Amino acid sequence: MFPKLDPILHSELRLAVMSILAGVESAEFSYIKKQTGATSGNLSVQIDKLSAAGYISVEKGFKGKVPCTTCKITPAGLAAFENYVNSLKEYLI
Template identity: 40%
Template sequence: MAKTRGTDEGFDYREIDDVIHGRVRLSVMAYLSGAGVADFTLLRKKVGVTDGNLSVHIRKLEDAGYIRVEKKFLNRRPQTLCHLTRKGRESWIAYIARMEELMRPKAAE
């Protein structure tokens, strides 16, 4: 009997991080994994969503502890910066590893 990709082979789809796995959050995490920090306007342009949509997804990432949001003023104008946290980087690396495992060909038995 052929095994399916499940817990018997060490991959359990339930281990995929639901916080990261959404398209917008995945895009934010991918960008921040390289940049480390980005302002809200740049993230909005890179991800291609509305202010409101991005705000909702940033809040979910912040609530999970994956990013830290910093609000400050620059030349008397408000600026919102999103920083990837240590927990966020660790979760991103684990997410990528799980996705690579899912895509790795398995030998037929």
């Protein structure tokens, strides 16, 4: 019996965002947008979903006069990500 994959993470863009954030301290919205190639609107929606799930924390601020959104993976997000990868392994073996 295969384990059920976390529906929050089992989506291309959300998984891409989590994969980026798992390897860095924190990342700005513009960096994640560049790495994923996603549109601002779609990325915002997915980031909100990850944030609502408690997987990432989002900090909105300013860099000079320009608005700046910084995302950071939470311990719960990291645990969920590790769990997701472990579940994937069972599918692939």
